[in-house]
Amino acid sequence: MGSSVKGSGPVTTHVLNLGDGAPAARMALSLHRLDPCMAIWSLVTVGNTDEDGRCPGLITGEGFAPGMYKIRFETGQYWESLGQSSFYPYVEIVFSVSDADQSCHVPLLVSRHSYSTYRGS
Template sequence: VSKIRHVRCGAMAQPGSPLTTHVLNTAMGVPGSNMTILLYKQDSSAAAWNLITTGITNSDGRCPGLTTRELFTPGVYKLHFDTDRYWGCLGEESFYPYVEIVFTIRNPVDKFHIPLLLSRFSYSTYRGS
């Protein structure tokens, strides 16, 4: 049984953190702060997702340190963003109750930055640096 890490997302990335994310509320032109993020890894049979880490974005919309170099191995990962709760806390409704970004890691020694650009009716993402 693996333990789930709970991350308090500070302003700066932890040294050696291989995965970072940044949520930007493009509708209001502000960081997406206080958004819950869950990081999963697909098990080897591809039948299930294993929760690795939970975190909440800081005041700058960032959540560095979601995983460690030791835990970040090749495989398929998923970032789950709780957009419904985020918009609800702002007194707004969203078309998307959550956003999931699924990506493949082949070379875990690289740095991966996966931002989420968000409005109530759209979102986009890309692999940043």
């Protein structure tokens, strides 16, 4: 599957604020990889979504390998920055990669009291 943001790396995300019908700009997030031997998550990188709700450059092609990954979205902080409360302090999306040549697009749709995700293209 191709990345929705050309040249942005093998893992991409796009966060949309469904309550406001707009991109979720400036949401903090982090990418982690599961160490299969120790069964612990290792931090790969941290970032923030841009004005379009995207966070390019989460991982390079050279650093991308098969395994289990998760993206942690700091949704509580995001809603607080908008002067609103939220039921979910964060959202973690765990996904499995079997082929390092594939691109993974992980969208997140959020409102103050719900969230949804799917495998994007």
